[in-house]
Amino acid sequence: MISNFYKKYSVHLLVLVxxxxxxxxxxxxxxxxxxxxxxxxxxxxxxxxxxxxxxxxFGAEELILIGLDTKLVDQQLIESVCKRIDRLPTIRRCWSPxxxxxxxxxxxxxxxxxxxxxxxxxxxxxxxxxxxxxSLSDEGLADRTEVVSQVKEQLGYCQxxxxxxxxxxxxxxxxxxxxxxxxxxxxxxxxxxxxxxLVLLYYSVRQWKLTFAILGITIWSINLTLAILHMTGGExxxxxxALSVMVMVFTLAVTIHFLHYYSASVDAEDxxxxxxxxxxxxxxxxxxxxxxxxVSLSLSDISPVSDFGFAAAIGSIVALITGLGLTPAxxxxxxxxxxxxxxxxxxxxxxxxxxxxxxxxxxxxxxxFVILAGIGITRIETRIDPxxxxxxxxxxxxxxxxxxxxxxxxxxxxxxxxxGQHDVPFLEKLNIVRDLExxxxxxxxxxxxxxxxxxxxxxxxxxxxxTARLLSRARSMKGQTEFLSDGERLWRISARISxxxxxxxxxxxxxxxxxxxxxxxxxxxxxxxxGQAQAQIFDGFWKSFTTAFLIISxxxxxxxxxxxxGIVAMVPNLTPIFIVFGGLGWxxxxxxxxxxxxxxIALGIAVDGTFHFxxxxxxxxxxxxxxxLAAKEALQHTSAPIFKATTITGIGMLALTLSSFAPTxxxxxxxxxxxxxxxxxDLVLLPSLLALRPEPEFDEISTIPATQSRMQNNIEHxxxxxxx
Numbered sequence: 001m002i003s004n005f006y007k008k009y010s011v012h013l014l015v016l017v018x019x020x021x022x023x024x025x026x027x028x029x030x031x032x033x034x035x036x037x038x039x040x041x042x043x044x045x046x047x048x049x050x051x052x053x054x055x056x057x058f059g060a061e062e063l064i065l066i067g068l069d070t071k072l073v074d075q076q077l078i079e080s081v082c083k084r085i086d087r088l089p090t091i092r093r094c095w096s097p098x099x100x101x102x103x104x105x106x107x108x109x110x111x112x113x114x115x116x117x118x119x120x121x122x123x124x125x126x127x128x129x130x131x132x133x134x135s136l137s138d139e140g141l142a143d144r145t146e147v148v149s150q151v152k153e154q155l156g157y158c159q160x161x162x163x164x165x166x167x168x169x170x171x172x173x174x175x176x177x178x179x180x181x182x183x184x185x186x187x188x189x190x191x192x193x194x195x196x197x198l199v200l201l202y203y204s205v206r207q208w209k210l211t212f213a214i215l216g217i218t219i220w221s222i223n224l225t226l227a228i229l230h231m232t233g234g235e236x237x238x239x240x241x242a243l244s245v246m247v248m249v250f251t252l253a254v255t256i257h258f259l260h261y262y263s264a265s266v267d268a269e270d271x272x273x274x275x276x277x278x279x280x281x282x283x284x285x286x287x288x289x290x291x292x293x294x295v296s297l298s299l300s301d302i303s304p305v306s307d308f309g310f311a312a313a314i315g316s317i318v319a320l321i322t323g324l325g326l327t328p329a330x331x332x333x334x335x336x337x338x339x340x341x342x343x344x345x346x347x348x349x350x351x352x353x354x355x356x357x358x359x360x361x362x363x364x365x366x367x368x369f370v371i372l373a374g375i376g377i378t379r380i381e382t383r384i385d386p387x388x389x390x391x392x393x394x395x396x397x398x399x400x401x402x403x404x405x406x407x408x409x410x411x412x413x414x415x416x417x418x419x420g421q422h423d424v425p426f427l428e429k430l431n432i433v434r435d436l437e438x439x440x441x442x443x444x445x446x447x448x449x450x451x452x453x454x455x456x457x458x459x460x461x462x463x464x465x466x467t468a469r470l471l472s473r474a475r476s477m478k479g480q481t482e483f484l485s486d487g488e489r490l491w492r493i494s495a496r497i498s499x500x501x502x503x504x505x506x507x508x509x510x511x512x513x514x515x516x517x518x519x520x521x522x523x524x525x526x527x528x529x530x531g532q533a534q535a536q537i538f539d540g541f542w543k544s545f546t547t548a549f550l551i552i553s554x555x556x557x558x559x560x561x562x563x564x565x566g567i568v569a570m571v572p573n574l575t576p577i578f579i580v581f582g583g584l585g586w587x588x589x590x591x592x593x594x595x596x597x598x599x600x601i602a603l604g605i606a607v608d609g610t611f612h613f614x615x616x617x618x619x620x621x622x623x624x625x626x627x628x629l630a631a632k633e634a635l636q637h638t639s640a641p642i643f644k645a646t647t648i649t650g651i652g653m654l655a656l657t658l659s660s661f662a663p664t665x666x667x668x669x670x671x672x673x674x675x676x677x678x679x680x681x682d683l684v685l686l687p688s689l690l691a692l693r694p695e696p697e698f699d700e701i702s703t704i705p706a707t708q709s710r711m712q713n714n715i716e717h718x719x720x721x722x723x724x
Contacts, residue, residue, distance in 0.1 A: 002328070003272040010329035014213075017220050017326065028226030033145075033178040034235040039303040047529055054416060054524045057485040058492050059092065062141065064151055065410060066132040067166035067403045073130065077158060082132055084154045090140030090147035092482075095133045097122040109457045120448045121408050121496070129166070129407040135482060136171060148175040166399040168410050170526065173386045176396040177238055180389075180661035189664075190244050193655035194219070197252065200648040205259070213330040214255050221251045221322040225315040234311060238389060238663045239304045239594050245656055245668070246601070247315035249649040249675075250290065253608055254283050254323025256648065260641035262331060272328055279324060282615045285559050286608035287320040289552045293600045293607075296548035305597050309544075312601065352635045355684060356628065359691035366685045374578030376585030383501070383590035384530055389662045408496055409447050413509055414525040415440060415493040415516075426488060430456060433491045436519060440495050443515070445508040448496040452483040505530065544600045545577070552607060560614065568689055569614055572681025573606045576674040594663040595670050602674035609642040609682040617690065631690040639683050650675040 066085075068078060075098060082096040097118055104114045115123070122131045140147040148171055155165055194215065202211040222244045229243075262275035294316060297309025355362050390397040404410060417436055419429050434453040441449045483492045497508055509528035516523075552573070557566030577599050584591060616638050621630035653675065656668020 001273065002276045003270050003332075006272060006328045006332040010332040013326060013329045014333070017217060021220050021223065024220065024223035024227045027230050028223045031226060031230045031234065031236045034237055039237065044301060047524070050522060051524045051526075051529055054414060054522075057416070057490055058414075058482050059135070059138075062136050062144075062170045064134040064136070064148065064171050065168040065403055065408070066134065066151070066155070067124075067129040067168070067399070067407050068132070068160065069164050070124070070128055070130055072164045073160070077160075078130060078132070081155065081158050081160065084157065085132070085134050085151055088140075088147070088150050088154070090137055090143070090150055092135045092137040092140070094135075095122065097130055104455055107456050109455070113458070117450075117454050121450060124407045126406060129403070131403075131407045140171070144171040145175040145178045148172055166402050167396070168400040168403040170386075170410075172396060173390070173400070176394065177386065177389060177661075180238075180391075180659075189655050189658040192658055193245055193248065193652050196655055197248065197648060197652045200651060201252070204256070204644050204648070207334070209334050210330065213334065214252070214327070217322050217326045217330070218248055218251045218255070220326075221315075221318050222247045224322075225311070225318045228314055228318070229311050234307065237304045237307070238661065239308045239597070239667070240311060241659075241661065241664050242594070242656060242667045242671075243308065243311055243315060245653055246312050247319055248652060250287075250316045250319030251322050252649055252652075253645045254279075254287075254319055255327050256645040257283060257612055257641055258323060258327045259331075260638075264637070272331065276324070276328060278615075281559075282608075282611040283320060283324055285555065286611045287316050289555055289603075289607040289611075290316045290601075292551045292555070293548040293603045296544040296551070296600050297597055299543040299547060300597070302593060305593055308597065309600075349636060351683075352632060352639065352687075355635070355688055356632050356691055359628070359688040362684060363688040363692055366680065366688065370575050370578045370680075370685070373582035373586070374574075376582035376587075377578070379585035379588070380581060381585075381588065381590045382596065383592055385501070386530075388592070391660045391662065409498060411497050411505065412525055413446075413495045413497055413505075413512065413523055413528060415495060415512070416522045416524065417491040417493065418520045418522070419489055419491065420520070421489060429488055429491070433493065434458075436516065436521060437493050439515065440493060440512060443495075443508065443512060445497050445504070446495045447498050449493055450483075450496075451493040452491060544597070545603065548600045548603050549574075552603065556607070556610075559611075560618075569610055569686070571689065572686040573603055573610055573678075575681030575685055576602050576606055576677035579677040579680070580670065580673045592663065592666065594667045598667065598670045598674060602671065602678065606674075606678040606681060609638075609646065609678060610686065612642060613638045613682055613686060628691040631687045635683065635687045642682055643679060646675050646679055 066081075068081075078096055079098060082094045082099065085091055086094040100118060100122055101114050104117065105111065109117070119125065122133065124130065134151060136144070136147060148167070151167075155161065197218075198211060198215055201214060202208065205211050205214075225243065225247045229240075234240075258275060258279045261278045262271060265271040265274035265278065268274045291313045294309045294313040298306040300306050300309075387397060387400060400410060415436070417433055419432065430453050433451055437449050437451050437453060440446055483494075484490070485492070495512075497505065506528060509523055509525075513523050549570070553566060553570050556569050557563055560566050560569060580602075581591075581599060584595075613634050617630050617634035620633040621627060624630050624633065650672045653668050654672045656671075657665045659665050659668070
């Protein structure tokens, strides 16, 4: 029935694929990029809700810091630049040192005090830089990449380019992340990935038509996934950049295993039907477990991680449909008698013999190595730093470092002082805020503070007229600064903090909160949120991984119909996680968001080879009645396709390391290591463990009828049938 269907409709299916591909490519290319730092932050936490309330009251804290070399600019040019930027609809307000100075002098702040207050904020610490601070409007917050582009355009108009100008701030970093993690930049290394996969695929298959056809449906599968993501309102982010390669891995894995089953059944009466039937169960089960591993990422409270989990889960299902649905169509149009994929390989035969001669020693040594490596997981450290995602030679990174060294720190903690609705005189409120600001400034990690009080003198003159004029000017400023909200109830103090790690920033946040715990002050800001996000990485890792492991274990036990067999089968699937993540712990290599989520993905993918091995093991055990012989038989006939599928996809993923975007590079390197480590579990540890199991333990492992097992063995191993 399957063969008849493909004989009748193969051409139609492949023509439909070819016709639909251009449309899918257009949809995939339309995916918008969003690497806003806010998306990395915990969504439902109290800290996040406090920050959202802060944005509602004062607007986002995001600023574009523009550092201008004092040797190359004069005051007239600075003011001209400031006016041009101020007129942009994406900018709420642009402050220059002169604007801040004029306002302070107007309010009777002594000139020396003005200089002190602006030093380390808008005037360079060594006098080499002058700083402009452009705060984003709501329109600017909606498209940070565009607002950065507009600011650069205005600077270029004023001939401020190259080494004469430095840009820093959250929007600048986000714009660069969007560029590095966007579709255009990802194409470069993705094309390299396809070329590598093409060469390796041809080496395995040795037929150009078949190779190009398989690569063609793989590209279709990738673009279908991205198109679905676009149609459902998805966005491209720094993690999602690896989605295309993930779908390629899934599709090639299913396709290569189907070719293996087809080649093994080529002498059967209905090779296509036999191959489809044999490939269906392990491929579907492997896809189910992969999807579980990916969907478990939705437990993360960090949006890019959960979004990637759902997108990649869609990709795994698309890959299954593509691999099982379109590979038979290709084989029907380009028939052949034998695949290079199934030619005898002495290396695998020798390796198989070596493992089973020493099964006990192999099992003990491998298990000890995996356990020892796994202890390193307890030593894992996490890190989340947007600047850490930039290439070391990035101008954005060098600009940020230069501004932080010579002008001001870009990290800040925001304090919101709630003075209530009481009828308290303005000057009294001002003094309360100033006292709190002084206490905050005295913290060793705080380098500079700024509030509405910064615009006023420390002491007011005694003249009633002067005081009245100051009060009148203060009230007129309510709409000109971002430091006062809800009348005179909410006051904002912005505290710049020294360049610290996320852990240090979190500690500073905690210490300041404790310092003013008895005051009506709430602390918030991106810096403490990043600190909490760093803690969430590890929590999310264990939640998603544990959930995936438990559910996949149940699927494994159910499919094998044996509790003991299911537990044994899950042991090798922990191998790549223990080896790779344990190794990271032992080597003290910090783990970021993208790296941490690979554990759940690797768990799902590792089960793919396990299922293909175990299905073959079940068949052989039902026919031979001996666990050691069945494991040996399964290893000899599944090791080649498992090894080749893993090698092709692993080396393909290694191409991700060519990306200039650090998260993509790390993701590719880690996934390659995890895939290769999975071979140890599937082709070394699992066979050696099965060889040691007492025969009665596996009597119940029987999910394929004995008649089918004997038929398949007769097809592939006539000698076994004759001997019996």
